[in-house]
């Protein structure tokens with residue numbers, strides 16, 4: 006059944022845009038199902054999985070405030086958008102027979118569990134996929150920071166950031182043919198060179214908690230499982 010994964014507990018971070026397919030906005034259920042399959046194939050290996058999904062496919066606080074909306078209100082709207090994405094992922098995963106919990110940083114008891122750290126850890130031990138929704142619950146943050154925070158709290162061994170490219174490049178690989186992918190890069194290099202892996206607060210939090218970030222392509226079928234078993238191309242930030 007292939008090589009054994011070298012991780013026991015991980016956090017998968019994906020942006021909201023990863024769920025919109027080619028639509029340019031919102032949710033594309035076949036794309037959500039495809040990503041759920043990727044998660045299932047890692048869950049099948051016995052790996053404990055946390056997920057954080059962004060909300061940018063529905064609403065971004067900064068965009069709202071640029072159009073005159075009060076910033077914190079716009080950020081709360083962004084956080085609510087992540088809850089919708091989390092519910093869509095929950096539905097897709099449960100359709101594949103995987104037990105999940107959506108755990109929200111903002112209380113909404115009819116829809117999701119409130120975040121209680123020890124309870125979430127217990128879910129993971131029981132091999133339930135924990136989808137952490139509503140970001141950190143605070144405006145002025147991003148879901149990248151939420152991912153780093155939850156991964157630290159849950160003692161994950163690494164954050165896997167699924168993107169459209171297979172790692173971190175020195176320049177945009179879609180624009181420059183000679184763009185070079187880093188195999189390894191330090192947190193400080195990411196910050197100094199503005200490499201755009203995650204926002205600065207997320208990178209700093211990961212650095213302070215010695216939490217590696219592995220950037221890989223989610224567009225590659227079987228990519229998540231491959232990366233967990235040490236195959237495929239990626240960039241490790243540590």
Ligand code: UDP
Nearest residue numbers: 021059060061066080083140141146147148
């Ligand atoms: N957000 C927030 N606090 C958080 C996480 C998210 O205020 O802890 C808001 C913020 O407005 C952000 C939006 O939710 O723009 C969607 O999250 P994000 O931009 O991180 O989504 P992604 O880019 O990953 O799709």
